Amino acid sequence: MAQRIYQLDEKDETGYLTVKLELVEGEEVQILFDMPVRLTQAHNMVEETVGQAAVERGPLVYCMEGMDAPVETLDDLMLDLNARFMPVSCEIAGRKTVALEGNGYQINRNQINRNQINRNQYNRDSLYQTMKQPVLEPVSMRLVPYFAWDNRGYDEMRIWIPVAYR
Template identity: 30%
Template sequence: NQVYVNLFIGGQASLHTTAGNVELTMQTKYPWDGQIELTVLPERTGEISMRLRIPGWARNQVVPSDLYTFVTKAAESVVIRVNGQVIDYNLEDGYVVLTRNWQKGDRISMDIPMPVRLVRAHEAVADDTGKMALQRGPLVYCFEGADQADERVNHALFINQGRPLVDWNEDLLHGVETIRMDGAVATYAPDQTKVINPLTLTAIPYYAWANRERDYMTIWVAENSEVVVPAPSPTLASRSTVTCSAPVRNLQAIQDQYLPENSNDHSNPYLHFWPRFGTEEWLQYDFPETSRISSSRIYWFDDGPEGGCRIPASWHLEYRSGDKWEPLKVIGDYPILKDAWNEVHFQPVTADAIRLILQARKGVSSGIHEWEVSGSE
């Protein structure tokens, strides 16, 4: 004689209970709206306990632990009505229990408030320190570059956290509710001062991302200008076109200017040639304009001893001027160092491209965190 209502989806169900068959009809726009209407149609009048699940997020609980928490508590509580009358209730293991002799046509209404909530991660999650995420109802939101005037969402920050605007967008991703907030994108000027550029941030439900062009995406956004990581100022390498000897992932990782803490740092994107073992590979920068260059440095990726990538056995650089490739005349030797920059200086040349050729060690692959090229006046 107990009926559990766990999910909120419009539809019908026919259930067998000790009081006879019961038909239930649910009408709702959940997860976009917290209004839920449940019509009870028992075969005959009888006592049944209707158990209605109240989601954790509606009880100020993001997950059943302290891994994630809401920044503030919700101002409103869930309201339950039976035939239009508000019901006082206590929760039993997360459920509202309504026990009564149900009659045909009795209506249960659930009003679950859905304010936009800010979420923080536990302080032990170092990558999310000083950042917040957005949640509305059961849906976690994210910021995708396609929805912003400036696509660099990984360098975004919240400006006004108290005025989110929720809009239904029928033509976006087959119909979604978006959240708009005042924000900004931080960048470094050439003199390395931090520049904050105002930007309206638009969030979409996380489930809907990656359905358009390849783009930037983030869930966690900096709380303020003190903790935001600014986008680096453009360099010759970051403005160049990258090509490679093999079809690898994260090709642009070597020019994104995210600096690793060590060769086995997995916190930022990196490029690797695994599972190509012991091979000679090359990477190439085609410059946006002919440039005078005089130095370069590489930070190798090495995930040993567990992983399959190691610093290379050897490497060298070539430059292109017109349609001819020539070796650079390096001052000294090519260093091969783990957990450090491998920097070389060479006689200045005018080039339209530079190529890095590396030889992987026998039985393993190679990889790169970052490759920088510096000019000469």
């Protein structure tokens, strides 16, 4: 069957677009929207999210799940403020959806930074310790739509992700 492509111009400022088509039996309609990926920050009074961002694409909020991360804990990942996330098809719980893949940083808390002497190794379980500047190493990141999380087994999840301002 031949493919018909229509370019529709946005004519209604109220947020709705009426589409009237006469379809032949068996025809399908596919509507594609431009949905760039964006990083969203919360108001500064939401102290728990200062220095962090949520990743959104169109109306969807995305999250990281531990099973997609090459680290011990999601606490060791940071977003690259300038990263370009690309949509990729994936299947979660038998349903097709779109994940996002891009680059971020893994925090290597035990590597010696060339600008400081690191006498003590980082201890994840210590309640208090001297703060050290960690080394950031490039890492690939994968995010899934928030609505689809927790469908592949028990693991960590994070929406608000620290941002590396480099």
